[in-house]
Amino acid sequence: MTVASLRDSDELQLNAYCDGELDPVSANAFERRLASDQSLKARYDRLVSLRQAVRSLPQLDMPPGLQARIQSRLDAERPSPVRVLRQRSWSFQALAAAAVFGAVISSSAIITIERYSQREEVAREVVAGHIRSLLAPQPFDIASSDRHTVKPWFTARLPESPQVPDLTAQGFALLGGRVDVIGHDPVATIVYKHAAHTVSLTTLPPGQSVSEQTMAGYNVRSWSDAHFTYIAVSDLPSPDLATFERAFSAEVPAPEIK
Amino acid sequence: MQNNDGRAAFDEVFLPHLPEAYRLAQWLAGNASDAEDIVQEAALRAYRGIRNFGAVNARAWSLTIVRNTAFSWLTKNRPKTVVFMNDLSAAQQQELEHEGPHGTRIETPEEIAVFRADAEQVQKALAQLPVQFREVIVLREINQMNYRDIAEITNVPIGTVMSRLSRGRQLLTALLGDLKQ
Numbered sequence: 113m114t115v116a117s118l119r120d121s122d123e124l125q126l127n128a129y130c131d132g133e134l135d136p137v138s139a140n141a142f143e144r145r146l147a148s149d150q151s152l153k154a155r156y157d158r159l160v161s162l163r164q165a166v167r168s169l170p171q172l173d174m175p176p177g178l179q180a181r182i183q184s185r186l187d188a189e190r191p192s193p194v195r196v197l198r199q200r201s202w203s204f205q206a207l208a209a210a211a212v213f214g215a216v217i218s219s220s221a222i223i224t225i226e227r228y229s230q231r232e233e234v235a236r237e238v239v240a241g242h243i244r245s246l247l248a249p250q251p252f253d254i255a256s257s258d259r260h261t262v263k264p265w266f267t268a269r270l271p272e273s274p275q276v277p278d279l280t281a282q283g284f285a286l287l288g289g290r291v292d293v294i295g296h297d298p299v300a301t302i303v304y305k306h307a308a309h310t311v312s313l314t315t316l317p318p319g320q321s322v323s324e325q326t327m328a329g330y331n332v333r334s335w336s337d338a339h340f341t342y343i344a345v346s347d348l349p350s351p352d353l354a355t356f357e358r359a360f361s362a363e364v365p366a367p368e369i370k
Numbered sequence: 371m372q373n374n375d376g377r378a379a380f381d382e383v384f385l386p387h388l389p390e391a392y393r394l395a396q397w398l399a400g401n402a403s404d405a406e407d408i409v410q411e412a413a414l415r416a417y418r419g420i421r422n423f424g425a426v427n428a429r430a431w432s433l434t435i436v437r438n439t440a441f442s443w444l445t446k447n448r449p450k451t452v453v454f455m456n457d458l459s460a461a462q463q464q465e466l467e468h469e470g471p472h473g474t475r476i477e478t479p480e481e482i483a484v485f486r487a488d489a490e491q492v493q494k495a496l497a498q499l500p501v502q503f504r505e506v507i508v509l510r511e512i513n514q515m516n517y518r519d520i521a522e523i524t525n526v527p528i529g530t531v532m533s534r535l536s537r538g539r540q541l542l543t544a545l546l547g548d549l550k551q
Contacts, residue, residue: 123536124532126536127532127539133516133532161486162539162542163511167511168489169493171512172392172402172405173389175406178406179388185410186380186414189414237424244521244522247527293427
């Protein structure tokens with residue numbers, strides 16, 4: 113590694129540290145370096161003061177009428193109800209009956225569709241979390257092949273944390289964990305490696321299984337136990353994902369009674 | 371009925387972030403009246419596209435629309451100020467994104483001073499930054515978004531967010547140094 117690229121990665125670490133984006137292990141290592149490296153400490157202090165200067169810039173307030181102007185512009189967007197007026201030749205009762213009937217049909221259809229699309233949405237978000245993690249420098253927030261490190265890391269961050277079995281013997285090595293946000297809730301995702309393939313296992317509150325499917329080129333498989341719904345996402349072929357499910361379920365048998 | 375739903379969703383998803391949206395637009399456009407145009411246009415886009423909102427992160431979704439609206443506005447109205455990274459050659463990109471303002475010279479600890487610049491200088495320096503660096507700094511410091519959300523809003527990988535933030539702050543440091551003299 114050249115001097116330039118060393119400084120470059122220092123600079124990135126320094127920024128990530130100031131922004132609170134280093135994982136706890138790296139942050140700790142960086143703090144030790146800060147304590148012993150005078151020049152790094154000076155750059156750190158300067159960065160902190162720069163950030164402070166930018167953050168304390170006076171901010172313009174939104175002009176008072178802006179929200180109202182937006183509202184009235186949106187009002188103008190609404191189409192006028194022309195179509196209903198054209199149906200005047202219909203008898204009024206028939207129209208009313210049809211409307212009631214239509215409303216009943218469509219509201220039940222809407223509920224079904226909504227439930228379905230919510231589930232689809234969950235699958236989409238879980239897959240998006242997987243894709244995003246592959247784009248990041250690493251697919252996890254906490255890197256560890258030690259289940260006794262990953263589990264407490266989740267416990268410290270989430271109200272509910274899953275068991276974290278190491279499945280190396282079954283061909284799925286534990287890489288680490290990350291927190292994904294599904295809907296508005298942070299949830300635990302355990303990351304495994306199988307040969308060159310990454311498997312993200314997202315754990316949701318139970319009752320949210322999605323159908324087995326392929327989305328954006330990734331296979332999605334989900335199952336539930338009493339505590340969690342698990343959604344596995346990977347570019348592994350679906351038979352291998354099924355193997356993964358069996359291996360995981362065998363290691364996470366009956367949930368502990370608290 | 372569909373329209374009322376859309377309107378209610380818009381009120382719930384986009385409207386709460388209006389002050390922030392305005393702030394972001396103002397920093398990207400550089401003045402208040404253009405910011406207002408951008409926010410109005412963005413609100414209209416958000417309303418028309420409210421069905422695409424994925425119920426994940428309303429704030430990031432709203433700011434993404436504002437950011438994209440601001441960029442198309444800038445491209446149309448001030449094409450010279452927007453040098454898109456994609457339009458540059460690989461070598462130019464490398465230079466802009468990575469090479470420090472002081473070249474490869476390593477500063478001594480004594481040279482590295484803490485900032486005492488006044489707000490006006492900081493504001494001026496930030497306004498001078500190329501927009502792709504300015505936006506990540508504004509999203510980070512003013513909107514206080516994390517790397518993941520910034521990556522989503524600016525549609526680049528997290529690694530690029532990191533290098534732009536780092537480089538943008540170096541540029542800002544250098545600009546503030548120059549302004550003082």
